[in-house]
Amino acid sequence: MVADLLVIGTAITLGPLHNTAFILLLSSRRGVRKGLAFLLSWLANLVAVIACVLLLTGGTPPVHHSSPSSAALAAKLVIGVGLVLFGGYRSRQPPHPYRPPSWTGRVDNAGLGTAAGLAWLLQPWALVGAGAATVVDADLSSLSTWLDLTGYCVLATLSLLVMELYSVWAPETCHARLNALRTRLEQRQDQLIITLSLLAGLWLTASSIYDLVT
Template structure:
């Protein structure tokens, strides 16, 4: 179990440090339905990570991701492909960063958050965790890494649960602040939103670069073994 958990921690951190979902949940918490929409967003977020992770884990395990406890060759190839995809995403994010005093551009759908219902908040949380390219790649990498350890089904489930918990810390933090900090929460969350909006592309580029390099390194080590 320890090896499987160790494999997913960096992936979970990469998912947790996703600026746009954090900004989205901060904006939701500032609306009249914030007390319901924030937790609803987290519900969709957890469901997205869980469903995608479980599907990929089942497929990887069924395709013999582990050969006598060692990663199968195809898992190393998958890591290489995912790593290269993250590097390409890092380049894209870096090129799209604001320059000088340029204001950060947020997705147009964020302007409609005031009208979100709890149901739509669940759907948005699911979309940002399960469909967002960066998080989809990281979840796939985490599930494939778990399967490649050859751990038992129970240990794999625990490792996936750890990945989901770690990956939820980012968007979960504003919700915790909202309910625990009272009136002080608004100033804290406003500052967090402004900083993340400004540094979003840089944060994303660095995360994708680091985790992409790790995946490629793991892939090269696996193929050379």
């Protein structure tokens, strides 16, 4: 479980779409507050998904090769294969210039609720779903499991947390550097999406097949 959560959390935190949107929010009026609303909503979504899974399992992992265990592995396998197919499809498409979404021009006038809603909208739900399927094996009677789940949530939020703290501690320099980062993310958005989809998808596929056959 730990290795899967590490891969999934890393793929989530490196995603270019939500990081680009977060930088735009930080650069707008009341950017720190909007960034905090986005960050807390993002984290709340992750925690809510984990909580729902744990409520269903009762905090006790199902017996290996039982129906619930096999169903969770099958779901993770489907997501892994889907990510690989998506990454392969995107890699065969001709590159196209980045076009900012229509909402980016309205970021300055966005409220805290809008910022929080963007976090929900831009969550990479396929990866979050893979994380949920992995959390099925969580055993809440073990302290290490609590630490693993906490680490997963922190890792999946790490890029946002670093940028938010940077904007608070060094407001004079953060905007220029974060905007330069946003430019690089926009220029390499397709490559990042393809790479993260293929790597995470291949890992989830291989891990799920291994767990299903052993």
